Amino acid sequence: MSVISFSSSSPSSVASQSLLSTQTYRSTAIVANEPLDKQGQFNYEAARRYFPAQIIVDMRALTQNMKRLVAETKKYNPQAQVLGVVKADGYGHGLIASALAALAGGATWLGTAKVSEALLLRQAGIGPDRAHILGWMSSALDAPYEELILNNIDLGIGSFDAIHAACQAAQQCHTKARLHIAVDTGFGRNGFTPAEFDQALSLLQDGAQRSLLDIVGLYSHLAVADAPQNQEFVRWTDQQIESFNQFVDRMTAVGLKPQIRHLANTAATFSRPDIHFELVRPGNGFYGYEADPAMGTPADFGLVPAMSLQAQLGTIKTLPAHHAISYGRTYITDQETSIAIVPLGYADGIQRLASGSNELGSLHCDHQGGPVRVMTAQGPRLCTVSGRVCMDQFLIDLHGLASDLQVKEGDTVQLFAPGRGAKYCEPTADDWAESADTINYVIYTCLRNRIPRLYVHAKEVLSENDLQLLDQRSILS
Numbered sequence: 001m002s003v004i005s006f007s008s009s010s011p012s013s014v015a016s017q018s019l020l021s022t023q024t025y026r027s028t029a030i031v032a033n034e035p036l037d038k039q040g041q042f043n044y045e046a047a048r049r050y051f052p053a054q055i056i057v058d059m060r061a062l063t064q065n066m067k068r069l070v071a072e073t074k075k076y077n078p079q080a081q082v083l084g085v086v087k088a089d090g091y092g093h094g095l096i097a098s099a100l101a102a103l104a105g106g107a108t109w110l111g112t113a114k115v116s117e118a119l120l121l122r123q124a125g126i127g128p129d130r131a132h133i134l135g136w137m138s139s140a141l142d143a144p145y146e147e148l149i150l151n152n153i154d155l156g157i158g159s160f161d162a163i164h165a166a167c168q169a170a171q172q173c174h175t176k177a178r179l180h181i182a183v184d185t186g187f188g189r190n191g192f193t194p195a196e197f198d199q200a201l202s203l204l205q206d207g208a209q210r211s212l213l214d215i216v217g218l219y220s221h222l223a224v225a226d227a228p229q230n231q232e233f234v235r236w237t238d239q240q241i242e243s244f245n246q247f248v249d250r251m252t253a254v255g256l257k258p259q260i261r262h263l264a265n266t267a268a269t270f271s272r273p274d275i276h277f278e279l280v281r282p283g284n285g286f287y288g289y290e291a292d293p294a295m296g297t298p299a300d301f302g303l304v305p306a307m308s309l310q311a312q313l314g315t316i317k318t319l320p321a322h323h324a325i326s327y328g329r330t331y332i333t334d335q336e337t338s339i340a341i342v343p344l345g346y347a348d349g350i351q352r353l354a355s356g357s358n359e360l361g362s363l364h365c366d367h368q369g370g371p372v373r374v375m376t377a378q379g380p381r382l383c384t385v386s387g388r389v390c391m392d393q394f395l396i397d398l399h400g401l402a403s404d405l406q407v408k409e410g411d412t413v414q415l416f417a418p419g420r421g422a423k424y425c426e427p428t429a430d431d432w433a434e435s436a437d438t439i440n441y442v443i444y445t446c447l448r449n450r451i452p453r454l455y456v457h458a459k460e461v462l463s464e465n466d467l468q469l470l471d472q473r474s475i476l477s
């Protein structure tokens with residue numbers, strides 16, 4: 001899978017050597033604090049040449065977050081295993097790299113929602129000897145069940161059609177389908193309701209007796225586990241757990257006792273050890289974020305955000321006072337000031353709701369745009385999206401003159417990274433989520449693949465073999 005859509009010549013070629021020595025950049029990688037080796041430097045500069053922004057993923061952070069989640073899980077039940085959720089292209093961090101980091105951190109299962117991503121993991125070379133893989137969403141009529149079964153992918157199943165399809169495919173390919181039965185304990189999404197469960201059980205019994213189905217697991221999903229301070233929500237979760245246990249009893253009663261019960265997401269992995277069962281399914285925590293900032297900061301949970309997003313400034317110019325910026329004239333300069341272009345827009349996945357407006361603008365309301373950390377002669381400065389986010393770019397008011405601040409075109413600025421938050425001039429994905437009135441998950445999963453995704457500390461945490469599974473041009477260190 002290629003994450004970078006440019007072609008690069010061999011770094012050992014004479015041409016690229018001379019390119020390296022003659023071309024210098026004003027600012028280097030902000031995130032890769034350690035010096036890059038020659039190959040890493042080449043990859044970084046090549047990425048910058050073809051796209052003026054980079055997603056930098058810290059493989060050490062991912063691996064350590066998984067170790068943290070595994071330790072938290074084992075603390076209560078040494079037998080319990082961890083499934084690293086790598087759906088949605090590893091929450092935007094890259095499917096394969098995230099999967100490999102999860103395994104390096106001690107996860108023994110991987111999970112995706114779309115079964116296409118489960119297949120991609122196997123195709124990348126993550127075999128059944130390395131990990132169980134669970135795919136939990138499919139359209140019963142069209143999913144490639146035979147291919148999934150032959151690739152040793154466990155199937156999350158929650159409809160009668162899906163049971164039929166799994167039986168049929170198992171018969172065709174003479175291999176049992178490994179199923180995890182999804183049950184609706186109150187989420188109202190996937191899974192059998194208590195009312196339809198008897199019918200599901202008889203179909204499952206039938207499939208098991210005909211040696212077509214291996215009923216491996218039972219699972220459900222929690223609706224409000226991310227608010228452990230809210231007593232009403234805790235009661236809802238308690239009800240979901242009670243319902244889940246009733247499903248377990250009903251399966252056991254008909255001789256289909258699930259070997260692997262799983263219910264906990266990131267929030268419940270931390271706050272509800274009573275429901276770790278045989279397997280937990282954390283996603284967001286693995287990427288370094290808590291499910292809801294109300295629960296605390298990532299640091300409170302011993303997590304480190306793995307992703308940083310940076311960009312190189314485009315045109316910088318000085319505008320007089322009372323000059324409108326961007327579509328809709330929602331932001332008007334209050335004094336003479338310099339404006340810089342950040343070359344990322346909503347087509348890159350920057351939330352348009354993170355646009356910034358001020359009282360002088362046409363909306364007559366102050367809305368703090370998404371934060372950007374800019375290095376100036378006076379130290380780091382927090383700027384915010386000024387005016388509306390456009391398709392490929394947005395603008396920031398530097399609140400001063402670029403010449404005084406010594407901010408220049410080509411300078412690297414940071415949209416988010418691990419840090420203490422915007423008020424310390426260390427903007428995070430949580431700050432962007434707040435500005436866009438959304439959740440941190442949206443901030444990183446929506447970033448588009450045209451932004452090069454580059455990996456640091458990959459060589460430190462991955463084996464030589466695993467390193468080979470990544471796009472070599474994406475490895476910085």
Ligand SMILES: *Cc1c(COP(=O)(O)O)cnc(C)c1O
Nearest residue numbers: 085221265266281282283284291
């Ligand atoms: C996304 C998802 C998870 C992970 O949730 P987080 O809040 O990211 O930990 C777990 N289970 C299912 C079924 C999911 O869809």
